Amino acid sequence: MSSRIIAAVAAVASAAVAAALLMGGPAAAAPNTVRATVGPGYTINLTIGGKKVKKLKAGVKYRFVVADRSEDHDFRLVGPGTSKVLSGEEWTGTKTAMLSLKKGKYTFFCAPHSDEMHGGFTVS
Numbered sequence: 001m002s003s004r005i006i007a008a009v010a011a012v013a014s015a016a017v018a019a020a021l022l023m024g025g026p027a028a029a030a031p032n033t034v035r036a037t038v039g040p041g042y043t044i045n046l047t048i049g050g051k052k053v054k055k056l057k058a059g060v061k062y063r064f065v066v067a068d069r070s071e072d073h074d075f076r077l078v079g080p081g082t083s084k085v086l087s088g089e090e091w092t093g094t095k096t097a098m099l100s101l102k103k104g105k106y107t108f109f110c111a112p113h114s115d116e117m118h119g120g121f122t123v124s
C-alpha cells in the first residue's frame, strides 16, 4: 500500500468517526416535528422521524406540519380534550400547528372518507 492510499483511508475513517459523533450528539436527539400528509389519492399518514407515529409523549410540544395535497380531503385530529381540523377541504398547502397533547388515544382521519382514511396513536 502506498503512503498516499494509507493517508486517504485514514482521512475517510476519521470523517466517519466525526459523522458518527455528530449523529449521536444531543442536537439530533429530539426532533419534535410530526409530519401529517393527506393525499395524493386516498392516503393519510402521520410520521415522526420518517416512521409511523405510534406513541407520543404527554405534555411535550410537538410541531405538527400538515401537508394537504388534495382539495377533496381534510385532516382532523381527535382525542382527549382535542378536536381539531388541522387542514380543511377545498384547501391545499402546508400548515404548522404547535400541539401539546394529553394522555390517551387519538385518532386522525379525513372526515369525508373516514372509513378508509384514518389512523391512530397513543399519548402516554
Ligand SMILES: [Cu+2]
Pocket (backbone or CB within 6 Å): 072, 073, 074, 110, 111, 112, 113, 117
Ligand atoms: Cu378524504
